[in-house]
Amino acid sequence: MTLELDGLTHRYGRERALDDVSLALDDGELVALLGPSGCGKTTVVQAIAGHLDPTAGRVSLRGTDVTGVPPEDRNVGVVFQCPTLYPHMTVGENVAYGLENGDLTADQVDERVDRYLDLVELADRRDASPKSLSGGETRRVELARALAPEPDVLLLDEPLSALDKGLRARLRDEIVRIQQQTGVTTLFVTHDQEDAMSVADRLVVLRDGGVVAAGAPRRLYESPPNRFVASFLGRSNELSARVDGGESPTVRIGGTEVDLDAVPGEFTDASRAAVHVRPGDLTVRPATRSDGAGAPGGRETTDDPPGRVLEMRGTVTHVRDVGRRYDVRVETDSGEVVTVERHRDGLREADPVIVTAAVSDLTVFSVSV
Template sequence: MAQLDIENLSKRYGDFQAVREVSLQVADGEFLVLLGPSGCGKTTTLRMVAGFIEPTAGHVKLGGRDVTLLPPWRRNAGMVFQSYALFPHLTVAQNVAFGLEMRKVARAEIAKRVDDALALVRLAGHGGRLPRQLSGGQQQRVALARALAIHPDVLLLDEPLSNLDAKLRQEVRVEIRELQQKLGLTAVMVTHDQEEALTMADRLVVMSEGAVRQVGTQRDLYERPANRFVADFVGRSTFFEGMVEAPGRFRTDGGLTLACVGGTPGRGALALRPERVGIASTAGSGLDNNLRGTVEFVSYLGALIDIHVRLSPSDRLIVHVANRDGAFVPEVGQPVHVGWPAAAAQVFNE
């Protein structure tokens, strides 16, 4: 395994800037996840690291070695594609051996590495099957085994679970994470799925419009988002539009006056996570914000109950209530009181 350094990496297609001066350092054995909406540049960044796309500017270094101009097969990077990219006419063993054959590894060594890789992904004994004889989850494991068989310096995963159903996706992401930790792999994964990213990463990189918006742990990004985009994309937030009238006082466009912490006077938005809000049939006490509203929508989500409360004609709040015995769950149309401490919200100035 090796440290991966991405230095001022950029990609331009004509007038379109797909990736803008991305700089990241992935430590030896770290699992880094690039997270962002479709078209944000995360896959282009990954493919430049792999060598499938030539950067317009910048450098890629593996273990201190500059590989920017090397073809993919000389970078020793294992790639797992969204579509699996298995050869349908080759057996499982032949698919896993493909990268080794391209590297002209000795035949006896190839056989050993194929067996070892299939055992790692719990597919021992499946080497003679064709891809069409496997389930989606098994095909994804074959693609992972092929990437591991070359003993890569870095493992690159491009939306590896997007073609699996929800239950299988949960199982395979745990398997990949456990395998990465067991082998001490340096890994970079691309996904637009927040739950995947939060479950698997050591650190997250949130991207939009080709640029890095924030890098940090799950807790960093969720509890201390650097900007409104990150607050909106990672997790769920209610945003009140309005003005910071003074530090600690926010007035919404709907006329509500809310207590907050900090903020520079001027136009902006106040963000509030739904689990930070309390809800009751009567007004609470001891909270900086206590407001009356009417329930507009209630959604049962299993472990959580999603409650939408109208506070003014233009202000609506989302509340998450844990699904447990004795929890207060109002009905649609019922008047309620909601409250939260000033420190629970975050202000983003325009």
Template sequence: MARLELDRLSKRYGDFHAARDVSLDVAEGEFLVLLGPSGCGKTTTLRMIAGFVEPTAGTVKIGGRDVTTLPPWKRNTGLVFQNYALFPHLTVGQNVAFGLEMRKVAKAEADAKVLDALKLVQLDHLIDRLPRQLSGGQQQRVALARALAFRPDVLLLDEPLSNLDAKLRHDVRVEIRSLQQRLGITTVMVTHDQEEALTMADRLVVMRDGAVRQIGSQKDLYERPADHFVADFVGRSSFLSGTMAGDAEMKTAGGLTVRCAKSLSGPAVMALRPERVYVGREPISGQDNTFPGEVEFVSYLGSLIDIHVRLSPQDRVIAQVPNHDSAALPAVGDTVHVGWAATPAVFPADSDMRA
């Protein structure tokens, strides 16, 4: 258990920046999630923490000690791989004991610790099995027990749930999270699954093209996304693009004047969360913006309904409404009114994002 500090950590392969100036400060016992699409640099960052990738620049400190130049076997980090990487020729018990054995822990003490670690993941009854005799979920828990048994300073999880089926994934998420909290172990997890990230993390780091785009709590990322990319990647948004037309007003591509809660200038993009967009038969009162539009598409999700409303040939918003009364839902082709409050989620248009 220790604090983990990354200071302007970078990795360059020729002209390609796998990670640039990644600075993170993970508090003792904190669960930090690196989130981003594939190729965003999250795995490279994790592998630099573990010691498998040598940074081009920057430092990694674990518990105040600079480990940047230390090889992985001298770092005391517990790593859980996407494919678990259990040693197939060793039993569950021998797998879990491996880290203790490398640390020359006496046999009796090691045996007790192996049993403790396996009890943590409720697999102590399978101690003599070989990995191939276990289900995927069981293998995943053995990998976790193996990474925890020697009490690492930092626990690193590399997409640990992506090989599990959906049902199991939900259970394991909660299990890992509560285990991590019970042990109070500093943890960094890499994932591309935002739902997984949102349910497990204390704090999230959204990355793209090797760089950190935003660090914050779930609420920070959802309510106050830092840029177009984060607004698009975390949660769902529909976007209106246009040009800022004065103080807290944007002129959309389709000519609508939309009020927002931020002042900018130049080309801009506005992100609207579907559940914050109201739909009605009459103009929406009490909202900063209200426009008529034509229902273009209705998506029935069961408890929720997505309604896509076209406001102009260039502007479309998505509203998500609770399914209170399916008979009262608008149909495709109906004219409806949509409204929403002025939002601070307006960003300068991002050249590498489609609007």
């Protein structure tokens, strides 16, 4: 195990920043630490790098407790959120910074600088001034500088936050390529779900200073363990529901009743529930007289077994063209508001519609009264 955090806790006065955070990174693993602003992500980075002493808990690198060890004696590389290149040094001198006071000869330092600038595809900018670099080039030089000492762990603290969307995507790919080529154990810290999903072998989700979920990105997205993860990791609609017990328990969502055992999710004995469904898992179509408006839940005749399809009648309140898709907002007859992803035009505000979803695409969570 390259990096282990055991019960990491930190307070700024009375304010709790971290609360009993424990996680571990295997050799060569790329883990994304994901969470909203203010959840404690940067405090984790500072504790690992040695820039703060946690109130409680332990930081271990390769099995050695380094909690009280100063930053310069930890073999940790960091790329911070804000650019940190020294403007009075060339690109090559920036990458060499931190190497010259070690055990390397001048020739070995030069070789190391050349190797890591070549890795980030900036070998021809060795003598350039940082002021002449683009935003993406600056990030890549900082990566080379962090990697040049060949650290046990590389910490990337919101490295893409100041870049435009196209450059973010390209640099994400570069980070994955560089991490795979070097095999360095990496903690990628971000508030952006797309960045995290794109790069990570594993996600750790942080909220209010505590870990609320950990696992493979796709598994957490498709089977979120709680309401926060369902709503934070990608877009999601939340619908209120009531549970009817009995021999064959059901969940009533608006005017539609579905079988509880057909709905994914962890559910305890409660009468209220929150149901999450992704906008891309919903379909919407114009309502017609043949849809049977008088039937319970507005159900039309389908080949799906009863209780296995959610159908909600409603009215389009807004259609937004976002380029690759249309976001259609619908207010259902039961008062719920949902967003549906649609890949063709044709619906307008005030159109009566029917929104449907396979019950297997819903996730239900208990709600305490």
